[in-house]
Amino acid sequence: MEPMANESAALQGTVIPGAAAARLRSPRARKELNPETADALIRRLCHLLDAGDFFGRNSSLPPLEKIAKLFLASAGDKDQSEFNCAVSPKVRQQVPLLFQAMAGVMEERTGLMIQSTAEINGEGFGRGLIYSGRVILVLKSLRAGFPFPFTSAEKTISYGVECIEEGMAFLEKYKELTSAHGLLSLEG
Template sequence: MEETLNAQHEAEQRLLQLFYHSLCGLIDAWDGLGRAAKLQPMEKIERLLLFSSEEKQALSRDCRPSPKLRRQVEHVFQAMAVALETETGFLVQSMVEMNEEGFGRAIVCSGRLILVSTTLRAGLRFPFTSRMKLDRFVLSGMQEALVWQSRFKDVAACGE
């Protein structure tokens, strides 16, 4: 039983490493001026992507999603897609659509198979203020995506 728990923990850590590696790559690509080039990967994520308590409270006063919130949502789902593509070898894409009030949908798909689908409701679930919350969200989404992808490989492979 302990071996099973260790294997599961190692698999989760591998998925999170893939995700954070992808996320840092996306942040670097977005940061055209190289302001975060000297930062360590986790420091880069905490400074440029995660929200402070004060930033989160400021969001609750205004119904409109900030550019940082939009960027956080887009980067999280794009990094999930890249990590899943690396893990499975299948082409994986993400799409995020959010209106002016923060409502919308985020989808990660492979072929004709939707792996992750999240409804965005005025920023609920977002913004992430800690890595722990981000880890839980990403792990649950990626683990569910891997189950769907392994169950319906033929549908996920369509278009390749």
């Protein structure tokens, strides 16, 4: 913490320890990822990438290498997306694939039919949506393509796991609220 801030806090009688001050300054504290969810997301993403690899040229690659080769954007793709607010073809590929993989993991976990849709225009504005019946579980707005394009597997998996956990938490909350009629009921 800044020396002046410490002095000001000391004068008021509220000194914040260094670790707590660092947490306050960081915009978002990173929590540990659920390894089971991360593994399921990697597996689902690899299945989707295999479906697009018509001749099976990359089927023998390990999962993270397959993601790096077929899914992740290069620095040039990222620069192309940032230049002139145009979206690179890599971003247009990443958005629906990642949302499909997240929906697949949630479907495996819940046993419900969970679907995804993603749209992005040429300037990078759009949305990604994961839903079940009439219930929207995850809704992410894309502005200038952000947070896409992903250039590292760690950031991709982290983003996907956070979205899955957000959707699962909302699903549990909604199940409790609609236990009388059922989750996919057309009533009330």
